[in-house]
Amino acid sequence: MNFAEAPDGTGLAWTSEGEGEPLLLIAGQATAMDGWGPTAELLSRFYRVIRFDHRGIGRSGRGDADRYTTRLLAEDAAAVLSAAGADNAHVYGHSMGGRVGQWLAIDHPETVRTLILAATSGGKWPDPATQPERAALEALVGGDMSRLEPLFFDADWVRRNPKATHAFFNSPASAWAKARHFRASRDHDAWSELGSIKAPTLILHGTDDRLTPLPNALLLRRHIPRSVLVRVAGGGHGLHLDHPETVDWIRQFIARTT
Template identity: 30%
Template sequence: MTTQQPGSETAESASSTVRAGELEVGYIDAGSGVPLVLVHGGESDRTAYTTLRTHLGAGIRAISYDQRDSGLTVNPPDPYTAGDLADDLVAFLDALGLESAHLFGTSFGGAVAQHAALRHPERVASLILVATTPSYELGREVIEKLFTMSHEERKKAAPEYFFTPEGQAAMRARPARETLTARTPEQSARRHAAARQHEIRDHLGEIAAPTLIVHGTEDRPAPYEGAVLMEQRMPNARLRPIEGGRHGIGVEFADTIAQWVREYLGVDAA
């Protein structure tokens, strides 16, 4: 059962909730056509893909949802792993009646998508991995620096980590609105603990799903070497670099990435 929120057709007002396993999950389901599930990053929520949605165009059913301790989703106050979040994702597909879907994961959302492809390969039509990593260890120093910041400190620091100088000038209002969401200390602690456990470098060869990797060459939280490693070890992966791109390429280069997604999914131009 879904509950439509009242108000204008902004991302927030178009949100619904659905029961998925033990969770009440907040989500946005827009468009029709090829199902593309948008999996948000560690410090984000379902609204992180506002800019990308404006560029995806017709023929794609774009579905973003709130993971545990994010947005509208209600979950028990128990520890969890990226694998648990992958299981939640499949429960969410069940709730929507989707046998499979293409998964678009950014940052930690890309980690969740990787675990979904390992644990539930039959449910993953393909992967699109953006600014993500096969291992927390590759970006440990930078990630831990961000983890120790307060929400307000992280908002102030985000532009330098997320956007090129040109992007910072063009999108001064976007870092807080589209990449970060406020959480309680307990919620943040659970999510950070899950991120620290992410390590699948030795299992990349087991991910058989067709995979498009999009990565900025100047990404600090998710170093570019991780993207190269994924392309080398995943049997059906292709890497498309964005020269000079940082961790927020999904917002700064949303128009380019959306076009690549359309090409990858075989959706005709709108």
């Protein structure tokens, strides 16, 4: 386990596995690096996978409350890349991690070789079709695993991967940190600046995502120049884990665009 120093001095826990071109994984809201589970292992066969715990999560320090915005969390991600000795990297963000990845590509374009965005959005949008289903949002806020599992994963995958499921939903975090992660994700708004993203961008989105419905991905595709959208049939909000075929698509995208 290694520690990077965030701009405000907060310690950020990170690890590195595998060899090859660096690939930074940015986890979703209130999810520790361990939540990447089997996906990190698969990717580490082809890349040097760098993972980290967001501030307030897992083994990272808490820091100040005013540092919990997606744009400032991107500064944490940049600090991790620097500590890992990676001048630039492929960046893969899931959900809130995708929001953080957007700001990293906007504010630190020199550090992002390619950008992969899974189950995420550019922020609030007035169209009701982009909003999470009410019951899905209530389940997310409530934190009941029995209600969350079907929103994220295929039931067969959950049965076959109990350890990965448990690691994903049980990241060490205080109620204080979880509330600030939720607020950071909810308040994200990068729509007006997405057009400045220069990194080749792959958007992965499940057709059955009830927390971040598919129209969000269509809007991302419209706003990010030269981006590519892959609709994952039957995928929910956790498609980055229960659809391992996405690893092949990521490899093909990186090979084709770099």
